[in-house]
Amino acid sequence: MIEQAAVVVRGEIIEWVGREQDLPTEYRYPCRHRAVTQFGNGSREQIEAAEANKQAEAIDEATNEATAEPRHIDLAGRALLPGFVDSHSHLVFGGDRGDEFEARMGGQQYDGGGILRTVRATRAASEDMLADRALALLREARAQGTTTMEIKSGYGLDVSNEAKLLRVAARFTPETTFLGGHAVPEEYRPVQAGDDARSGSSVPHFGDRDDYVHLVCGPMLDAVVREGNARWSDVFCEPHSPYAFDGDETCAMLTAAKQRGLGIRVHGAQLGPGPGARIACELGAASVDHCTFLTDDDLDALAATWLGKQPGAWAEMSAETSSAASSAASSKMQPAASALERQYGTVATYLPAVEFSTKQPYPDMRRAIAAGVPIAIASDCNPGTCFSDSMPFAFAIAVREMGLTIAQAVWAATAGGALALRRSDIGVIRIGAKADFALVDAPSYAHIAYRPGVPITHALDLGGHDRQP
Numbered sequence: 001m002i003e004q005a006a007v008v009v010r011g012e013i014i015e016w017v018g019r020e021q022d023l024p025t026e027y028r029y030p031c032r033h034r035a036v037t038q039f040g041n042g043s044r045e046q047i048e049a050a051e052a053n054k055q056a057e058a059i060d061e062a063t064n065e066a067t068a069e070p071r072h073i074d075l076a077g078r079a080l081l082p083g084f085v086d087s088h089s090h091l092v093f094g095g096d097r098g099d100e101f102e103a104r105m106g107g108q109q110y111d112g113g114g115i116l117r118t119v120r121a122t123r124a125a126s127e128d129m130l131a132d133r134a135l136a137l138l139r140e141a142r143a144q145g146t147t148t149m150e151i152k153s154g155y156g157l158d159v160s161n162e163a164k165l166l167r168v169a170a171r172f173t174p175e176t177t178f179l180g181g182h183a184v185p186e187e188y189r190p191v192q193a194g195d196d197a198r199s200g201s202s203v204p205h206f207g208d209r210d211d212y213v214h215l216v217c218g219p220m221l222d223a224v225v226r227e228g229n230a231r232w233s234d235v236f237c238e239p240h241s242p243y244a245f246d247g248d249e250t251c252a253m254l255t256a257a258k259q260r261g262l263g264i265r266v267h268g269a270q271l272g273p274g275p276g277a278r279i280a281c282e283l284g285a286a287s288v289d290h291c292t293f294l295t296d297d298d299l300d301a302l303a304a305t306w307l308g309k310q311p312g313a314w315a316e317m318s319a320e321t322s323s324a325a326s327s328a329a330s331s332k333m334q335p336a337a338s339a340l341e342r343q344y345g346t347v348a349t350y351l352p353a354v355e356f357s358t359k360q361p362y363p364d365m366r367r368a369i370a371a372g373v374p375i376a377i378a379s380d381c382n383p384g385t386c387f388s389d390s391m392p393f394a395f396a397i398a399v400r401e402m403g404l405t406i407a408q409a410v411w412a413a414t415a416g417g418a419l420a421l422r423r424s425d426i427g428v429i430r431i432g433a434k435a436d437f438a439l440v441d442a443p444s445y446a447h448i449a450y451r452p453g454v455p456i457t458h459a460l461d462l463g464g465h466d467r468q469p
């Protein structure tokens with residue numbers, strides 16, 4: 001933490017950061033916009049006014065950057081963080097499952113079967129309806145400090161609907177993930193009495209689960225690659241759920257995706273110990289997510305993926321690499337997945353609000369830290385296991401229930417998320433990184449957990465160019 005800090009931003013990029021007293025003279029301009037003058041006094045309005053000023057002036061800057069006057073915003077002692085990097089969400093969906101949450105609070109277990117309800121509602125929804133809802137959720141997240149959000153498909157589960165969901169996701173973020181391997185859809189489930197997902201329905205029967213895995217690896221992946229709207233591919237690897245996929249099925253789908261040039265990620269160890277983390281390590285996934293039931297062997301395997309490529313080295317990465325990553329991200333293209341795999345291992349991404357919303361036990365994140373595994377926290381916002389896109393909420397749970405210090409939680413929600421997306425241009429306040437910030441209306445980042453449920457953290461994009469709503 002730097003006290004009495006100053007940050008200089010040019011365009012979308014951080015140009016200087018350090019103690020205010022060390023600010024180079026060329027940046028010492030008279031203060032034109034003391035829009036935020038007094039801590040705790042109408043602060044949100046003041047900051048919004050400052051942002052509005054900035055946006056108006058951004059137009060002038062864009063037309064004639066050379067003559068644009070610098071602006072000075074006094075944050076009046078507030079804590080400024082990198083914007084939260086939410087590396088796991090399912091924001092594109094139709095319908096509602098509040099009843100399922102209510103039943104869970106009454107003791108019912110989560111088993112993944114509800115995914116098929118959301119699939120029905122999502123297939124019935126138009127692309128624009130889905131986009132409107134995703135946009136509303138993104139705005140909610142941004143209002144709470146999130147500046148980058150990964151978004152998965154996974155509620156289409158046929159060729160045209162998975163492509164539809166990815167088109168929606170790609171409207172909002174370059175961090176799009178094809179999740180055809182989210183669940184075995186109704187048309188590929190066995191027809192048998194007592195199967196709630198099929199009983200009473202007139203769903204056609206297209207085959208068994210093997211046929212579905214072939215569909216994902218073949219025609220579905222073909223369409224996804226052809227449309228070019230997915231950076232990543234993911235699978236819900238969970239032998240404890242009859243709706244999800246076992247280790248062999250997971251390997252088949254992720255290997256096919258990898259061969260087609262997609263980066264990979266895995267939902268693993270959510271409902272019990274399983275092969276997800278090991279597969280993630282073997283296949284070079286960027287992240288294994290949930291991690292509720294990681295074993296010591298899983299943690300050792302994850303740590304081993306970082307040997308020779310420690311996260312400390314990531315922070316020091318050459319300017320060449322970071323500017324390549326930054327320009328690639330803004331042009332919607334990413335550095336080749338294979339090149340990134342040589343620099344990055346597999347992150348353990350924890351989803352604290354899922355344990356809250358499913359009543360699963362909270363895993364102890366200190367085990368991962370002790371094993372030397374880089375960690376991230378993300379929202380997993382989805383209609384089933386966690387209908388919250390609030391990173392401050394996940395942050396507070398990680399601190400209160402999962403053993404993180406507050407400083408570790410800051411790291412996990414920013415730099416850790418960036419690491420899980422193999423990005424070096426976000427999640428950190430340093431020269432050359434994107435000017436994406438989370439501003440806490442408090443003198444210390446401790447207040448994010450110290451004042452849970454209170455809306456004191458929101459995104460501040462000093463670059464003036466909203467890349468995400």
Ligand code: NIG
Pocket residue numbers: 112114115118236267270354380382383384385386
């Ligand atoms: O990340 N676990 C699998 N997928 C989602 C939940 C999906 C749902 O229940 O709708 C998750 O928890």
Ligand code: FE
Pocket residue numbers: 088089090267380382
């Ligand atoms: Fe998820």
